[in-house]
Amino acid sequence: MRRRKNTLVIVLSLIVLVASMVLAVRIGVGAGWAEIGRAAGSRLGLPVVPLPRLLDSLIWDLRLPRVLLAALVGAALAVCGAVLQSVTRNSLADPYLLGVSSGASTGAVVVVVLGFAGSQLGVTGGALVGALVAFGLLMLLLRRTGLDSSRIVLTGVVVGQLFAALTSLILLSSGDADSIRAVTNWLLGSLASARWTSVAVCAAVLGVGLLLVWLCSAALDGFAFGTDTASSLGVDVRATRIVLLVTTSVLTAVAVAAVGAVGFVGLIVPHGVRFLVGPLHRKLLPLSAVVGAVFLVWTDALTRVVFSPLEVPVGVFTALLGVPLFLLVLRKRGEL
Amino acid sequence: MRIDVENLSWGVPGKTIVRDVTLTVSPGETVGLIGPNGSGKSSLLRCVAGLRTPTAGLVRYDGVEIASWPARERARKIAFVEQTADTDSDLRVSEVAMLGRTAHRSRWRGPDATDHAIVEEALERLDLVGLADRPWKQLSGGERQRTHLARALAQRTSGLLLDEPTNHLDVRHQLELMELAARTPQTVVVALHDLALAARYCDRLVLMHGGTVVADGAAADVLTAPLLREVFDVEAEIGRDDLGHLAVGYRAPVQREGGFRVHSG
Incomplete structure (x- = not known):
């Protein structure tokens, strides 16, 4: 009975995701359903009148990759949040709050400033190095108390502030006029510059990463009662933690390289999903991915409409939604 | 299974907590580990469980040293x-018990019918069937303790290590739990504070003090007035109750420096 309910939830959420993406392509593009149908039709080789080149390019090269990237990044960040919350036994853990996203930003920005902005793989590599350095620093600062210390979020915020400051410093001192605008994108996250190459990189990495963490589902459940109990259940705590932390670093790095540091998705989504299907990771991880995708597709669509014609980074919006939830969780834990 | 502990020591930098312990537990035996706070019972259990690497000595399961065993095999x-x-986390009772099947499941699939049947049986043995769907946060201390025990039984192991399992339990559940520990065909090592309970249900008692084993044998040989005075700092009288069980009557704490100041003002 419960099994059937879970399948239903997954199928429904996938339908919602597809519908959301189709709607989001339409929103703010300045074209009706007929034009979108023609654009899709001509790509698929159907006998329809092709669109004018400018409109066709607007839909295919700007809007569609943007919506797809929003879905992929939302999924990746939500999964990272769910994994980090289990590994650290802290319901406030999220790649952004732990400073990993900021580290990835710094890494990506260094590569851009060095002049490799055109290479998506180079930027992603830089972001990955930055994410791993941030994680390393976090673990170094927590080496006495352990990874499941209650101080982890506080320490993460400090690490995040350090890297955010470094990013601003590097961008501002590089001196050119576009850099100042770029600062907000890297620090807050924006989907405005989405391209097909980042979509491809994100899709491939998300596929592999999601499978890897999903295979660790039982271990992630076992971490609930701490490392000793997990180990006595048969979880190789050290090896599993390394696999999980490296995978979340890679997922975060790819997301940040594509769109900058979007915060709070990993905090908001898994909390909502647990409410729907409970805390077991076999269900929690795939559903967090789908709900994370829907969430970011919609927040991005909203930022386009609400502030039009201004281009507001999507990270501003996720933060506006995330901060109240953060306070709610703190309150529930009796820390506020 | 047979458990051998040979010259085992363990500690943290600057402090040895378990010192040169040698101990054998025969298959099916129920051994009670007793001793005052800080005597090293929990640390010894963790070493025997393979959760801590001894700084010296070794642990064997059925004659095989466990130091290089993967966690899955150990579990x-x-x-x-x-x-x-x-x-x-808001896990339900049945979900916690299912954690016990972790080492028996493939990574690729969820729990199957066998896993569910084993969990169901474990919940039955601990009188938890009615609570199966109750979330963790709504459980009392005793219910949580029983849930952990159900999880351990669901692991279907031949050895069982319990650290103060009767904490939080009411009297009835304490007796039931110890009955279960005594009757199960599993080899059991159980750390206990309640000396009478230990004497009544364990085949053998091991008394620890300052990280070492100071007595090991039948309850009547371990629970003696001089040993209790030396190890626990209490004056006690050992007798038999109407049912013939060993009974421990405490007279008073031994007068010494550094105890509680009993009288206020």
């Missing part, structure tokens, strides 16, 4: 219940 052989293992 199929021995189950361990910590003194307090709490969570913020």
